Amino acid sequence: MENTIKECEVKMKKSVDFFHEEIKAIRTGRANIAVLQSVKVPYYGQMTPINQVASLSLIEAKTISVKPWDKNILSDIEKAIITENLGVAVVNTGDSLKINFPELTEETRKEYVKKVKKMGEDAKINIRNIRRETNEKLKHMEKEKVISEDDLKHSEARVQKITDKFIKEIDDIVKAKEQELMTI
Numbered sequence: 552m553e554n555t556i557k558e559c560e561v562k563m564k565k566s567v568d569f570f571h572e573e574i575k576a577i578r579t580g581r582a583n584i585a586v587l588q589s590v591k592v593p594y595y596g597q598m599t600p601i602n603q604v605a606s607l608s609l610i611e612a613k614t615i616s617v618k619p620w621d622k623n624i625l626s627d628i629e630k631a632i633i634t635e636n637l638g639v640a641v642v643n644t645g646d647s648l649k650i651n652f653p654e655l656t657e658e659t660r661k662e663y664v665k666k667v668k669k670m671g672e673d674a675k676i677n678i679r680n681i682r683r684e685t686n687e688k689l690k691h692m693e694k695e696k697v698i699s700e701d702d703l704k705h706s707e708a709r710v711q712k713i714t715d716k717f718i719k720e721i722d723d724i725v726k727a728k729e730q731e732l733m734t735i
Contacts, residue, residue: 552689552698552706559685559710563678563717570674571724577663578637579731582615582652584608586639592631594624601628610649617648655732663732671725675718682714 575585584607591598592605601607605619605628617632619625629648632641638659640651655663686707693703 552692552702555685555688555692556706556709556713559681560713562681563713566674566677566681567717567720567724570670570721574667574670574724574728577667577728577732578639578652579655579663579734582609582611582613582650584615586637587615587617587632587650590628590631590635590637592624592628594621594627601631604628613652615650615652617650618646622646660732664729667725667728667732671721674721678714678717678721682710685710 572585572588575583576588578586587601587607590601592601593599594604601617604621604624605617608616608618610616617628619628625643625646625648629641629643632639632648632650638653640653642649642651689698689703689706689710692698693700698706
């Protein structure tokens, strides 16, 4: 029973961590290297994450520098960033790229907020599915006489508490990202 509850908590924590990483990729008005995490570059026949073929650095509030370790793939990196449609301006300096983040319009900010809220709802659905699976395991344990009915009720209450904690964490992440997006 304890292992089942611990396993539930670990799965929920991983789900929240994944959501938190995913949400970083949504750009705000400031430059953020995490926005480039989805960019993959063709390198020796493999689609390789950009951070494995170039160094990425923040050079000012709205600009990221991308310096490839192999200068021959500079144009491939540039194409990959443009193809990703991140809403950024890419300037090729010959040996590196400068990625400029333009100011977001009010309409764009609101669209990103909607996207963040949708992603938050999806993450909460995932948490609830983990709760349901855990409760089903616990009920099966009670049916098999591994745990008592009282243990089942107590365990379900603990699982609900854990679920509430992680749902609140997701709500807090969504609220913080919304605040970040709407701040000019």
